[in-house]
Amino acid sequence: MAYFDAASAAPLHPVARQALLAALDDGWADPARLYREGRKARMLLDAAREAAAEAVGCRADELVFTPSGTRAVHTGVAGALAGRRRVGRHLIVSAVEHSSVLHSAEAFEAEGGSVTQVPVHRTGAVSPSGYAAALRTDTALAVLQSANHEVGTAQPVAEVAEVCRAAGVPLLVDAAQSLGWGPVEGGWSLLAASAHKWGGPSGVGLLVVRKGVRFAAQGPADERESGRAPGFENIPAVVAAVASLRAVRAEAAQESVRLRELTERIRARVPRLVPDVEVVGDPEHRLPGIVTFSCLYVDGETLLHELDREGFAVSSGSSCTSSTLTPSHVLKAMGVLSEGNVRVSLPLGTAEEDVERFLAVLPGVVAGVRDKLGAPAAAAPAAAEPAALVVDALGKRCPIPVIELAKVFPGVPVGGTVRVLSDDEAARLDIPAWCEMRGQEYVGEEPADGGTAYLVRRLG
Amino acid sequence: MAYFDAASAAPLHPVARQALLAALDDGWADPARLYREGRKARMLLDAAREAAAEAVGCRADELVFTPSGTRAVHTGVAGALAGRRRVGRHLIVSAVEHSSVLHSAEAFEAEGGSVTQVPVHRTGAVSPSGYAAALRTDTALAVLQSANHEVGTAQPVAEVAEVCRAAGVPLLVDAAQSLGWGPVEGGWSLLAASAHKWGGPSGVGLLVVRKGVRFAAQGPADERESGRAPGFENIPAVVAAVASLRAVRAEAAQESVRLRELTERIRARVPRLVPDVEVVGDPEHRLPGIVTFSCLYVDGETLLHELDREGFAVSSGSSCTSSTLTPSHVLKAMGVLSEGNVRVSLPLGTAEEDVERFLAVLPGVVAGVRDKLGAPAAAAPAAAEPAALVVDALGKRCPIPVIELAKVFPGVPVGGTVRVLSDDEAARLDIPAWCEMRGQEYVGEEPADGGTAYLVRRLG
Known part of the structure; x- marks a missing residue:
């Protein structure tokens, strides 16, 4: 089996496995306790925090371990927004963030906050000017991923961080996809990451909050992890995660x-x-x-x-x-x-x-x-049939509407128009994309009985 | 080394260790994916959920895995309170709950909720009548531990659940200390527990919400674990936790x-x-x-x-x-x-x-x-010295104030009184406790310059 889905979860790195096994023996006790086992656990946790901070490029007391990257994002966004609540209740995210960021933004909107989504180019990258345009006097926080999880596009984090810094707005970087490759450059304020993306075990995320960044942890108080990650520390997994980060960085x-x-x-x-x-x-x-x-x-x-x-x-x-x-x-x-x-x-x-x-x-x-x-062959288009100016693809799911469109198209005279009726949300994206790939004109959409009509004009 | 702190964290059970190692190989992939590794991970997760539900005595679809017992409590309390917000904003807890429950209650009070703490007997147990007296028409939730984590006292959960059921109020049971010994009896509505208390690994809690209990998960949405535990599932740890639960139950x-x-x-x-x-x-x-x-x-x-x-x-x-x-x-x-x-x-x-x-x-x-x-010997009290009717223990920490009291006490005439001046909060508890142990009269306290004066009368 060839596993080509590392962006979802990377296989456990051999170094992580070894470190996990060793730490299961030495790091299972409560690090808040004063007896020998507690002190051993505390030493492992402290050493892991130092090593993780070095890999991130921050101070150890700026970094806490969370139960996942998603929790790091949720905690980081909520805490930074609450910490700057007096400044305002506006949040900026890019349109291509991970769902953990977008869900955080939705939760914030549900509580009365306002959110601006910065659009991306066709490559998936944002422009620093897009963030500059979105900044407002009441902006509490901006969020940007270091690189996109679906298409791999790297984002201009350092430039966006500079734009935000100039406006006095903290930038939270979701570094989930890139931290294994190297530290995130630029003057970011908060950073979130996830160990199982770099070959660490499940159950470990990182949240970094730079000194001086206003932050108010939400939810019930807890004494562990500076009050930013409630619950008993998962020290064996943390040790394994950090060992893996160092190993993948070396490679x-x-x-x-x-x-x-x-x-x-x-x-x-x-x-x-x-x-x-x-x-x-x-x-x-x-x-x-x-x-x-x-x-x-x-x-x-x-x-x-x-x-x-x-x-x-x-x-x-x-x-x-x-x-x-x-x-x-x-x-x-x-x-x-x-x-x-x-x-x-x-x-x-x-x-x-x-x-x-x-x-x-x-x-x-x-x-x-x-x-x-029954899709049309690319090299040899289906023989021209009499023009069916309306394609009824109602009730048919992606990619059928586009296939039906392509089938009738050879029979459409140049300058003629096809109406594709569809109730599949994907058609809204895929019919224009087909037109662009085929050099045909996408005229637009209009409501139709039982769905939407998409209009396509034959240019050649 | 004799490790006598299992109530903080039990050492990893050998069965948990074996299960963890096996699941690191088979359970690291994303269980939401359709390829073979994803399906294997999903099967392990489903099987673990079935086995955990059987051990708890609930349906598999009522149980989710959380990153810790603390998170299970936080999520369970917040979700149950939000689910019954229309009923009212009153929460009942016992005075001896784990800090995760008390911190949840504090957070609820900070948001405008009201909280009643049910007192306990000198044994540490609550009375069902204490819960009955605390119930109000606007009570959204009651919480009770199955057994106390500091003194081991078992609570009358089934009786309290019945009192709550009669009033139509859900009861959340914090079963962290007892679940390894057996299922929690009675008609509880929600249950939280923590795997590292029964010899499972760190990083796994359980939250059970019975069908029909109103529950509204708080915080950003997430597709995993029925929306009640955001973030990538920690399947190897979950598998190990459940294997350990079955093993300790067998013993x-x-x-x-x-x-x-x-x-x-x-x-x-x-x-x-x-x-x-x-x-x-x-x-x-x-x-x-x-x-x-x-x-x-x-x-x-x-x-x-x-x-x-x-x-x-x-x-x-x-x-x-x-x-x-x-x-x-x-x-x-x-x-x-x-x-x-x-x-x-x-x-x-x-x-x-x-x-x-x-x-x-x-x-x-x-x-x-x-x-x-320099504490007084119990068998041979220090030779009587001239009575010092005021003991100035200001600035001295526990147990010095009680030691000073005990030192002067032999010199106090029967019927005479000692004033102990102390600014240590522990004295408020320990001086009355000393009086009870010694059969002397604790008269009461009054404000004093720089602290509090505790009055003790010699009875014999």
């Missing part, structure tokens, strides 16, 4: 070059091997191990199943795999195709042969899925 | 008899071996492994250090070890002596020899601490 310089070359192969060759594919995300400013592409006329869930049968574990931001049946908010914000979406995220040590085998099987797998769905 | 019938006999030895023999000791907690209705006693004229922190040097890890609810310098709220609510407090909590498998060795060294250790502090 980072070499592995980043190697993985970048492997993902570059996928970026370059998939569009040549598979027709009607869009590779998304910034080709240069990106994480080494992530590459994402979308395949027209493909149902993402079926594609994942077929790749799993071939021995590849990948994930998808495609509408068709989400439990909510809405397309990935990241792909939507980028304005790129979401159907048949595949994210390949390579763990450290990924073998070149596995990537080559992936490239070898992918074309056949995609073709097979398209066959099942 | 419970035998071990509970064995440990109860060992703690009974301590209960019976410590007062005979050590002068001026009060054994606290209910002698019958109690956890098998916990016994707590307090030693007059002893500084708890020094006592713990000396016991640690002799190879015993115990904890203390004594004022002298707490970072806040206030006596244990549990001992205070019980109205028993808090100075020189020692809690012995035996882990499963504790060797009889270790308990015997503890009983052998304890008298000498206590005598040594008393010697250093």
Whole structure:
């Protein structure tokens, strides 16, 4: 099995496993106790905090361990917003943040706060000027990821931090996807991260709050972890997490070059091997191990199943795999195709042969899925049929509406228009994306009986 | 080293260790994913939930895993209060709950809720009638521990649950100390527990919310664990926690008899071996492994250090070890002596020899601490000195004020009164407790320059 979903959870690093086993023996007791076992646990915790702080580039007393990256984000956002409540109740996030950030923003809005989402370019990157434009006198906090979890695009954190610093607004960086590769540059104020993204065990996140940043922990008081992470410390997991961070950092310089070359192969060759594919995300400013592409006329869930049968574990931001049946908010914000979406995220040590085998099987797998769905062949479009100016795809899920559109299109005269009726939310994203890929005109949408009508004009 | 602090954290059960190692291999992936590793992780999580639910006596879909017992309590209390907000904003807790419950209650009061603390008997137990008296028409939730963490006293949970049920008020049971011994009886509505108390790893708590109980999870939304425990699931730790719960339950019938006999030895023999000791907690209705006693004229922190040097890890609810310098709220609510407090909590498998060795060294250790502090000998009271009717112990910490009182007392004529001046909060508890132990009259307290004056009359 080739596991290509490190951005969801990286396999446990061998060093983490060893450290966990050792710390299970020495770090299980209560570090608040004065007897020998308690003191041993306290020493392990203190040493782990020092080492984590060194890797992050902060002071040890600025860093606490949380039960997950999600909890670090929730605690960090809520605490920073509460700490600056007198300044105002405005929060800035990018449109492509992790759901833990967006859910924090929704909770804040539900309590009466206001939120500005900064848009992204088609690459998935924000502009520092986007943050500058969003800043207000009542802005309490801005949040930006160091790199995107779905498409790998690196964000201009240092520049955005500078924009925020000039306005006196703290910036919280969600460094979940990048901390294993190196410290986050720039003058950020708070930082959150998650150990299982860098090969540490589940159950450990980091929250850093720089000295001088106003912070008011929310929820019931607790004496542990500076009052910022209630509950008994999970010392064996913390020790393992930090050991793993140091180990992956030691390999980072070499592995980043190697993985970048492997993902570059996928970026370059998939569009040549598979027709009607869009590779998304910034080709240069990106994480080494992530590459994402979308395949027209493909149902993402079926594609994942077929790749799993071939021995590849990948994930998808495609509408068709989400439990909510809405397309990935990241792909939507980028304005790129979401159907048949595949994210390949390579763990450290990924073998070149596995990537080559992936490239070898992918074309056949995609073709097979398209066959099942009756999608038009890319090279040889279906024979022209009489123009059906209305395509009724009501009740049909992604990617059927686009497939039906493509089937009738060859029969539409140049200058003619097709109305696609659909009640699938993904069509709103995918029909315009199809037009852009095909060089046709997307005219717009209008309400229709039982759904929405999407209008497409044939340009050539 | 004899580790006698299982009530803080039990050593990892060998079965938990094995299960953790196995699940590190099979349970590290994201259980929300559709590929093989994700499905394996999901199966492990589902099986763990089924097994935990069976051990608790609930449905699997009523139980979620949290990152700690503290988080289970925080989430359970906040969610139940929010779910019944329309009913009212009144919360009932006992005076001897774990700090996670009391801190939740404080947070609720800070948001405008009102809280009633139900008092306890000198044994540490509440009365069902105490809960009945506290219930109001606007009571949203009542909380009660299954057994006390400091003195081991079992609470009448089934009776209190019945009182609450009759009033239509849900009862949350904090089962942290007892779940390893068996399920909690009675018609409770919510239950919280903590795996590292039963020999599971750190990082796992349980929260059970019975079907039909109104519950509104607070904080940012999250898709995992029914929206009640945000963040990536810690499946290896969950698997280990549940394996450990099943293992300790299998040993419970035998071990509970064995440990109860060992703690009974301590209960019976410590007062005979050590002068001026009060054994606290209910002698019958109690956890098998916990016994707590307090030693007059002893500084708890020094006592713990000396016991640690002799190879015993115990904890203390004594004022002298707490970072806040206030006596244990549990001992205070019980109205028993808090100075020189020692809690012995035996882990499963504790060797009889270790308990015997503890009983052998304890008298000498206590005598040594008393010697250093210049405490009066119990058998041979210090020679009578001229009566000093005012004892100035201002600026002196526990147990010095009581020691000073005891020193001058032999010189006080029967019917005479001593004024002890003290600014140590522990004196408020310990001077009345000393009077009770000595059969003297505690007259009361009054404000004094720089502190409080405690008045004691000699009866004989």
